[in-house]
Amino acid sequence: MPTSWKDSGLRWYWIVVLVFIADQLSKQWVLSSFELYESVKLLPMFNFTYVRNYGAAFSFLSDAGGWQRWLFTFVAVGFSILLSVWLRQQSTKMWRLNLAYTLVIGGALGNLIDRLQHGFVVDFLDFYWKTSHFPAFNIADSAICIGAGLIILDSFVSGKDVKKSDDIKE
DSSP, rough: OSSGGGBGGGGGGHHHHHHHHHHHHHHHHHHHHHTOOEEEEEETTTEEEEEEEEEGGGGGGTTTOOOHHHHOOOOOHHHHHHHHHHHSSBBOOHHHHHHHHHHHHHHHHHHHHHHHHSSSSEEEEEEEEEEOOOBBBBHHHHHHHHHHHHHHHHHHHHHHHHHHHHHHOO
């Protein structure tokens, strides 16, 4: 276990700050520049469209009556604390997991602030194909998904890394 902040995964916490700031600035821009459901076409398959998400990923539980706001608040706080503890316990050299955890924490905190300030999450990235739209999302959601993907990737790759280093020692 790392003995100091400098040697632990907490050294990667600057990514949390970067994701959080990028997410919050983009959402403030959307709130100040767009009316609800206003949409601007940017590319043949991509719009900026301001929508409100009262639920979680893909609007899960968005029509549950309001209690879900507090459930997702506690989940975001809980996961952020847990991942921060794990960051403290691992080496700064474990770049893939450190990056993954900090992306998830930054995204969770970005959406947490929305829930606490507005009661909903501001979404605006709208990808579509013909008439089928993928649920709108934001920078925080993107960071969480990339972080989760890196965690899954690391579960497959890190075992191979350990095996290679064991083979080299022999």
